[in-house]
Amino acid sequence: xxxxxxxxxxxxxxxxxxxxxxxxxxxxxxxxxxxxxxxxxxxxxxxxxxxxxxxxxxxxxxxxxxxxxxxxxxxxxxxxxxxxxxxxxxxxxxxxxxxxxxxxxxxxxxxxxxxxxxxxxxxxxxxxxxxxxxxxxxxxxxxxxxxxxxxxxxxxxxxxxxxxxxxxxxxxxxxxxxxxxxxxxxxxxxxxxxxxxxxxxxxxxxxxxxxxxxxxxxxxxxxxxxxxxxxxxxxxxxxxxxxxxxxxxxxxxxxxxxxxxxxxxxxxxxxxxxxxxxxxxxxxxxxxxxxxxxxxxxxxxxxxxxxxxxxxxxxxxxxxxxxxxxxxxxxxxxxxxxxxxxxxxxxxxxxxxxxxxxxxxxxxxxxxxxxxxxxxxxxxxxxxxxxxxxxxxxxxxxxxxxxxxxxxxxxxxxxxxxxxxxxxxxxxxxxxxxxxxxxxxxxxxxxxxxxxxxxxxxxxxxxxxxxxxxxxxxxxxxxxxxxxxxxxxxxxxxxxxxxxxxxxxxxxxxxxxxxxxxxxxxxxxxxxxxxxxxxxxxxxxxxxxxxxxxxxxxxxxxxxxxxxxxxxxxxxxxxxxxxxxxxxxxxxxxxxxxxxxxxxxxxxxxxxxxxxxxxxxxxxxxxxxxxxxxxxxxxxxxxxxxxxxxxxxxxxxxxxxxxxxxxxxxxxxxxxxxxxxxxxxxxxxxxxxxxxxxxxxxxxxxxxxxxxxx
Numbered sequence: 001x002x003x004x005x006x007x008x009x010x011x012x013x014x015x016x017x018x019x020x021x022x023x024x025x026x027x028x029x030x031x032x033x034x035x036x037x038x039x040x041x042x043x044x045x046x047x048x049x050x051x052x053x054x055x056x057x058x059x060x061x062x063x064x065x066x067x068x069x070x071x072x073x074x075x076x077x078x079x080x081x082x083x084x085x086x087x088x089x090x091x092x093x094x095x096x097x098x099x100x101x102x103x104x105x106x107x108x109x110x111x112x113x114x115x116x117x118x119x120x121x122x123x124x125x126x127x128x129x130x131x132x133x134x135x136x137x138x139x140x141x142x143x144x145x146x147x148x149x150x151x152x153x154x155x156x157x158x159x160x161x162x163x164x165x166x167x168x169x170x171x172x173x174x175x176x177x178x179x180x181x182x183x184x185x186x187x188x189x190x191x192x193x194x195x196x197x198x199x200x201x202x203x204x205x206x207x208x209x210x211x212x213x214x215x216x217x218x219x220x221x222x223x224x225x226x227x228x229x230x231x232x233x234x235x236x237x238x239x240x241x242x243x244x245x246x247x248x249x250x251x252x253x254x255x256x257x258x259x260x261x262x263x264x265x266x267x268x269x270x271x272x273x274x275x276x277x278x279x280x281x282x283x284x285x286x287x288x289x290x291x292x293x294x295x296x297x298x299x300x301x302x303x304x305x306x307x308x309x310x311x312x313x314x315x316x317x318x319x320x321x322x323x324x325x326x327x328x329x330x331x332x333x334x335x336x337x338x339x340x341x342x343x344x345x346x347x348x349x350x351x352x353x354x355x356x357x358x359x360x361x362x363x364x365x366x367x368x369x370x371x372x373x374x375x376x377x378x379x380x381x382x383x384x385x386x387x388x389x390x391x392x393x394x395x396x397x398x399x400x401x402x403x404x405x406x407x408x409x410x411x412x413x414x415x416x417x418x419x420x421x422x423x424x425x426x427x428x429x430x431x432x433x434x435x436x437x438x439x440x441x442x443x444x445x446x447x448x449x450x451x452x453x454x455x456x457x458x459x460x461x462x463x464x465x466x467x468x469x470x471x472x473x474x475x476x477x478x479x480x481x482x483x484x485x486x487x488x489x490x491x492x493x494x495x496x497x498x499x500x501x502x503x504x505x506x507x508x509x510x511x512x513x514x515x516x517x518x519x520x521x522x523x524x525x526x527x528x529x530x531x532x533x534x535x536x537x538x539x540x541x542x543x544x545x546x547x548x549x550x551x552x553x554x555x556x557x558x559x560x561x562x563x564x565x566x567x568x569x570x571x572x573x574x575x576x577x578x579x580x581x582x583x584x585x586x587x588x589x590x591x592x593x594x595x596x597x598x599x600x601x602x603x604x605x606x607x608x609x610x611x612x613x614x615x616x617x618x619x620x621x622x623x624x625x626x627x628x629x630x631x632x633x634x635x636x637x638x639x640x641x642x643x644x645x646x647x648x649x650x651x652x653x654x655x656x657x658x659x660x661x662x663x664x665x666x667x668x669x670x671x672x673x674x675x676x677x678x679x680x681x682x683x684x685x686x687x688x689x690x691x692x693x694x695x696x697x698x699x700x701x702x703x704x705x706x707x708x709x710x
Contacts, residue, residue: 022326022355025391027098029304029324032393033296034350036102036117038145039127040135041690044157044283048127049090049103051289055214056092056099058380089348089379089395097297100395104141112424112457112474114141116335116406119422120350120395123300124152125292130164130190130280134172136629136690142177151270153277153295159187160194160282163658170278181276182239184266185291186232188225197280197288198225200233201266202259206291213286240265243274263298270299303393309352311409311417314365320417322353324392329415330354330362332390334401334408335422339450339489346377346397347404349390352419354412356390356398362410365418367403374400406456424456427472428624428669428693431479432497434468440492445469447490451482458482472502474693476673501670503707504581504622504696505573510535511617514589515609517601528601530554530562531589534613537582539696543570544584554590554602561599562587565606574614575621576708581696585610620698621707623668627694630663630679632687637661639682647671648700666694 021028037045053059089102102121104114118124124145128138145152156169166187173181186198188205196207198221205222209215221229237257241248247265250257269275279295281288303324309331313320322331336348349356356362361370377384377397390396404410407421435444445460448471452458459472473479476499486492514531537544545566547559554562570580592602628649632640634656640663644651649667656662672691679687699707 020325020327022389022391024389025326025394027093027096029393030302031097032100032302033097033300034100034120034122034303034393034395035296035300036104036114036121036124036150037127038104038114038118038124038141038152040129040132040137040141043127043129043132043135043138045127046103048125048155048157048283048289048292049101051213051283051286052099052101052293053090053092055290055293056094058090058092091378091380094293094297099293099296102395112455114144115424116422116456118144118148118150120333120335121148121150122303122306123296124150125296126152126154126276128154128156128169128173129161130156130158130166130169131161133165133169134176136627136692139176140692149273151273151301153270153279153292153299154181155288155292156278156280157283159190159280159288160192160285162191164190164194166190166280173276173278179276180239180243180274181278182236183232183280184236184277184295185279185288186225186229187280188222194282194285194287197291198229199291200229200236201262203229203233208287211286213289216290237262240269240275243269243272267299271301271305303352309419311419314368314416314418320415322417325353326355326392328353328392329417330356330410330412331417331419332356332362332410333419334404334406334410337404337406337454338397339454345401345404346399347401348379348395348397349410350395351390351392353392355392356396356410358388361413362401363413363416364401364404365409365411365416366405367408369403370413371401371403373398405453422456425474425693426502427457427459427474428502429475429479429499430470430472430502431499432463432468433471433483434495434497436493436495443490444486444492444494447486447492450490451485455482468497499673501623501668503576503578503699505575505578505619506580506582506622506698507534507536507614507617507619509618511613511615512588513609513612513616515605515612517605517608519601521600525596526598526601527593527596528558528598528605529591530587530602530605530609532606532609532613533586533588534610534617535584535586536617537584539582541582543580543582546585547587549587549590554587554592555597558592558597558599558602561603562606565603566610569607569610569614573619574611575619575704578621580614581622583614585613621704622696623670623699623707625666625694625697626669626672626691628663628665628667628672628689628691630665630687630689632661632663632679632683634659634661636683636687637663640679640687643678643682647675667691668697669693 037049039045091098091100102117104117126142154173156166158164170181170183184200187194188196188198196205198205205219207217207219209217237251241251244265247257247261250261266277270277277295277299279292281292283289308321308323311320331353332349332351334347334349338346356373356376358373358376360373362373363370376387376390378387379397409417409419411417435441448460452460457474461470463470471482473482479499483496486494512533516529518527545563547562566585573580630640644665647667648671649665651665653664654661679689
């Protein structure tokens with residue numbers, strides 16, 4: 001097959017080495033943008049995405065969240081509740097560029113969807129409310145993007161709303177989210193007088209003359225905004241020139257640099273992560289979205305702009321890299337799994353290098369096995385299009401992979417690689433779930449396992465004492481959605497118990513124990529002796545197991561059994577059978593006898609020694625602490641603060657914005673059941689709140705016995 005050498009040389013001035021591209025691909029690598037839309041709940045992500053699809057010609061009518069007619073919110077639960085629950089992928093074309101978009105949820109209960117989306121995206125659009133500014137989940141998704149080094153642009157939405165404050169939101173982003181953010185647009189008017197935007201790059205104004213926003217009129221900047229626009233452009237040039245030597249040279253030669261030179265410099269600094277351009281608009285009123293699409297293509301990176309992705313060769317242990325190259329060795333990351341009623345399992349993948357073809361065998365680094373790709377699909381929310389191949393830089397779905405799961409790396413058998421897996425947060429809430437009849441228990445278990453395979457933050461276990469099925473998730477809404485999906489998708493009308501807090505156990509000090517297992521089982525004597533030490537580690541580090549004993553004392557053939565026993569022992573604590581957290585376990589001594597020692601004996605000795613050591617190390621119970629942000633009228637603030645105090649809440653910060661008070665607090669999750677009803681009652685329905693997991697902390701001794709006996 002012929003290859004085509006390409007170089008990213010579009011109008012924005014990207015300059016990267018030429019790569020090999022297959023002639024069959026829809027768009028060159030330089031014209032692809034893999035982006036996510038990220039924000040706090042109700043900032044307008046889905047509305048913005050719907051407008052982007054409409055103006056790009058991907059859909060022929062704009063869906064509305066409040067009508068339940070959006071393309072991206074396709075699940076029944078999303079349409080009914082007016083929120084995004086699962087990330088949806090689609091593709092549109094804008095000015096010779098292919099934009100692959102993932103619309104992510106804003107509710108903290110579904111943060112897993114943001115996490116795995118950002119892991120495979122090259123750029124992001126952060127949507128902020130022009131009134132609300134930087135809200136709690138805005139900070140969470142922003143820091144997630146920081147963690148994956150995802151370049152982004154900011155779109156300040158809802159400029160038509162009463163109280164919209166463009167400069168105020170930009171200042172909040174600078175203060176709370178850090179980084180160099182700078183406006184490349186100014187709003188033309190605000191609230192009910194919002195007309196359009198002032199483009200600081202081209203130095204013109206854009207007005208919208210029809211309700212659908214299709215008719216854009218470019219005109220001179222109004223006289224009353226001209227001086228402000230000149231100052232803003234000069235500030236923008238100085239900000240970019242501080243990081244960009246090319247623009248600095250142009251600026252020193254002539255302070256009024258050209259639009260093309262400024263645009264190219266902004267792109268270079270955005271791709272490098274040094275700059276975050278800020279735009280504005282009103283998606284609901286169809287104003288500002290086309291310039292946002294231009295900014296996506298002008299400033300966010302193509303697959304050629306991102307560094308080569310690193311991984312480990314699972315066979316040699318050496319570091320390997322994969323660059324965007326259609327004829328390079330295959331390297332793809334499975335970032336999502338969905339159960340399709342017609343296709344069974346669909347695995348969403350991002351192809352970093354090489355190609356995935358229909359009927360091709362791919363190697364799964366985690367399982368060490370090959371599987372055959374039976375089907376390949378391009379995605380448009382819940383609609384799919386069959387294709388024969390996915391090229392490097394593309395996002396799609398593959399069918400036929402029975403063992404693949406979220407975070408797996410797919411590669412060529414002869415050139416294996418394992419990319420870093422996606423890290424997901426720990427569930428903080430659980431509930432018991434039971435079938436209506438005993439005969440349905442097996443079906444219920446299978447249905448819950450299917451849901452858990454799609455959602456890494458949904459965990460399923462069986463209570464060892466009661467035999468009940470326990471499902472864990474990220475919050476009340478998450479558990480409610482899981483229960484609803486059981487009814488609708490799996491036809492399981494299961495009974496559920498009251499949601500419970502997902503407590504953990506830990507230790508305050510160090511401890512050690514020695515256990516000798518010497519017992520006759522089935523007429524055969526079995527022997528093993530182990531000594532281990534336990535100690536706490538920093539909160540949030542997780543558990544760590546180290547087998548630091550000579551193989552002369554404990555042969556290596558028993559190490560896997562010992563580790564398995566310790567993992568089992570850590571899954572149930574010694575105070576109230578909650579899982580252990582943040583504990584280091586170290587095997588320091590042991591003894592084996594060649595004719596008597598077995599895997600069962602060492603596994604049992606490990607479990608018993610661990611429980612004895614944990615009991616001697618001052619065990620404690622941990623509870624999830626939530627970060628709570630409340631917006632309340634000033635006249636009801638006293639009642640809200642009094643209620644928080646009674647719920648063991650700790651006030652972190654209070655601030656006033658006009659007549660609205662913002663209260664930031666830390667509060668145990670156990671104290672927040674039914675809080676929505678309480679705060680509505682205290683404030684006559686005028687307050688709102690958001691919360692997200694912050695950390696685990698020790699339960700007060702006064703409540704420990706109560707929780708232990710629960």
